[in-house]
Amino acid sequence: xxxxxxxxxxxxxxxxxxxxxxxxxxxxxNSMYWYRQDPGMGLRLIYYSASEGTTDKGEVPNGYNVxxxxxxEFSLRLESAAPSQTSVxxxxxxxxxxxxxxxxxxxxxxxxxx
Amino acid sequence: TxxxxxxxxxxxxxxxxxxxxxxxxxxxxxxxxxxxxxxGEGPVLLVTVVTGGEVKKLKRLTFQFGDARKDSSLHITAxxxxxxxxxLCAGVASGTYKYxxxxxxxxxxxx
Numbered sequence: 001x002x003x004x005x006x007x008x009x010x011x012x013x014x015x016x017x018x019x020x021x022x023x024x025x026x027x028x029x030n031s032m033y034w035y036r037q038d039p040g041m042g043l044r045l046i047y048y049s050a051s052e053g054t055t056d057k058g059e060v061p062n063g064y065n066v067x068x069x070x071x072x073e074f075s076l077r078l079e080s081a082a083p084s085q086t087s088v089x090x091x092x093x094x095x096x097x098x099x100x101x102x103x104x105x106x107x108x109x110x111x112x113x114x
Numbered sequence: 115t116x117x118x119x120x121x122x123x124x125x126x127x128x129x130x131x132x133x134x135x136x137x138x139x140x141x142x143x144x145x146x147x148x149x150x151x152x153x154g155e156g157p158v159l160l161v162t163v164v165t166g167g168e169v170k171k172l173k174r175l176t177f178q179f180g181d182a183r184k185d186s187s188l189h190i191t192a193x194x195x196x197x198x199x200x201x202l203c204a205g206v207a208s209g210t211y212k213y214x215x216x217x218x219x220x221x222x223x224x225x
Contacts, residue, residue, distance in 0.1 A: 019219075033213055035129070035215070040218070041217065042198075042216050043215040044215075045212065045214055048211065048212060048213065060142045094213060096206075101205070101206050102147065102161045102162070103147075105155075105156025105157070106156060107155070107156065
């Protein structure tokens with residue numbers, strides 16, 4: 001059971017280049033999320049998708065776009081990378097009930113923009 | 115904006131000491147979760163607290179949800195080096211699907 005799979009694991013970009021981070025989950029969850037984590041810090045929400053066909057901005061959406069391709073896949077795109085986007089990116093899918101939410105994470109993508 | 119503030123940000127203690135980490139917000143949460151993250155890995159769920167005033171114990175870890183469901187605490191008794199890591203609270207503010215994480219507490223337990 002793969003859970004949440006992110007690709008790539010590492011990436012170096014030059015300023016102004018574009019790239020797409022891929023995320024897929026096999027747990028049949030409706031909700032999926034993209035976060036960034038800077039060194040020693042918590043996770044900041046970039047974008048999320050509450051269900052297939054919907055996406056919404058999180059806390060730090062500027063410079064990013066997302067696509068919820070289907071229920072399994074949620075991609076994050078950097079159109080013109082900037083050094084400030086150097087970070088570790090995590091994709092998560094969430095199981096939700098009335099009383100509980102649990103996030104399951106991918107291994108992360110370590111992105112460096114030079 | 116629903117913000118989850120954690121304190122302290124960093125904590126370095128000796129093995130055997132006790133500690134408490136706090137997670138505070140001005141918003142009400144239907145539930146709060148606590149995660150622990152190891153270097154190079156994604157966070158892993160420790161516990162969920164749901165009811166205001168609820169206390170949950172997980173071995174040496176005690177979690178409490180505030181009566182007003184705006185804050186939570188994590189208390190570790192007799193900390194061990196294996197407790198070292200980044201501790202994160204998280205929650206979905208009532209009426210939204212936005213799942214946000216706290217600012218994090220980095221704990222280092224020295225042998």
